[in-house]
Amino acid sequence: MLKLNVKNETSRLRAVVLGTAECNGPTPTIEEAYDPKSLEHIKAGTYPVEEDMCAEMEALNQVFQKYDVEVFRPEIIKDYNQIFSRDIGFVIDDIFIKANILPDRERELDAIQYVIDRMDPNKVVRPPEEVHIEGGDVILWDDHIFIGTYKGSDYKDFITARTNMHGVKYIKQLFPHKTVKEFDLVKSRLEPRDNALHLDCCFQPVGKDKGVIYKSGFREEADYLYLVNLFGMENLFHIEREEMYHMTSNFFSIDTDVVVIEKGFGRLKNWLLERGFTVEEVPYAEIAKQEGLLRCSTLPLIRD
Template sequence: MIDVYVGDETSPLRAVILGTAVGVGDVPKMEDAYDPKSKEHIAAGTYPKEEAMKAEMEAFAKILEKYNVKVYRPEIIEDYNQIFSRDIGFVIGNKFVKPRILKDRKEEIQGIQYVIDQIAEENILNVPVDVRIEGGDVMPWKDHIFVGYSEKEDFDKYIVARTNREGLEFLRREFPDKKVKGFQLNKSDDIAKDNALHLDCCFQPIGENQAIIYKEGFKRLEDYEYLKNYFGEENLIHITRDEMYNMFSNVFSISPKVVVVEEKFERLTKILEEKGFTVERVPYAEISKMEGLLRCSTLPLIRDKN
């Protein structure tokens, strides 16, 4: 059995599902792409190739294994994108949540079913029919659960709106001992630099009490202000529009002191090292072309309890 537990984003990691690029298949047709960055690279002829993405993911796996993390990988579904395991399930406390996501991705959960089968049935939460929620929008953080979401007007309008008000309310019902705080995000189906696909595309806690943040990713100023007041401005690393586009906030914490970062993120790496973090650098630029990065491709199962 796997006794899942995740209380925050940074406590020492013991077990994780890392997605896979094996069998991802050919370049999708434009009409089959569901985020603006993928569309951009399909149009430009620069969409990533399977071999390049496999190499990037294996480099990430080696870093995780270096820190004695148990790494599970999805069973392969041919001609199917299984890279971004974050969205098809997530753990809060000792509960594994099986969300409802884009219908285009509904088969993805089959690749990790063998892992879910090792979790006690009473610790698995299935979301109701009207709830839409993806793991990239959900961040357990101590007494809080931070949630990126869209109100009905935006949710109905944008393909890139992935978590609805019902998703937010579901988490409030299921985790009444937590402060579930929703943040509306700016969305665009057409312009990647104006689109916060998930909360982790514009914000992520690191360390004990710090965070990376892109102010303009938030639809409402008061949502950004809430996080600024919660963490303290001196504990925020602000990133630019271009850095958000390149996924600077989508790093991955192995522990409060160890952060995995895309190897080309020179400015961020310098700041993190000056703050005392150990930075593990990994090539992930090809995967980033699909509007996801390191956090997106991981599904933490077990972190240490504080």
């Protein structure tokens, strides 16, 4: 039996689901693109190939082995993108919440059913149909749950709007003892530099009291200021528009002082090193072309 436990983003990681790029299928057509960044690379002929993405994910897997983390991988589905395991479910405290994802990604959940079978069935929940919520929009900070959403009246027109207010309400009901705070994110169907696909594309905590943030990812300045007040301006590393585009806030913590980042993030690396973090670097720039990075391809199950 897996004893699920995830209360924040940075405690020592013990077990995780890492997605897979195997049998990823052909390059999608323009019509099949889920997000503006994939669309950009499909049009430019620079969409990532399977071999490169498999190598990148294996580099991350090797880091997990180094830190003695138990790693589960999805069962392979032929010609199917299974890289971003964060989208399909997430753990809060000791409860596994299955995400209501885009309908044609439903099989991704089936591919980790063997992991779900090892959980206490009373601790596995599926939200009602009107609830849209994806793991990339859910960030845990002990007694806080931060949720990215989109409050525009044109929500249904945006394939990049992944979590709705029903999702926020559902989490509030499930965890009444926690402070649940939603953040209205900037969305764009066409310009990846102005599209915060998930909350972790413009904010993520690191260590015990710090965070990485992109101010312009928030539609309301009040939402940005909420985080500034909570963490303190001196504890926040502010990224720029181009760094947001390269997904600089989408790193992954193995411990309060161990952070995995994409090897191109020089400015973030220096900031972390200056503050005493151990930084593990992996190549992940090809996977990033699909508007997802290290946090997106991991689904933590157990942290200390």
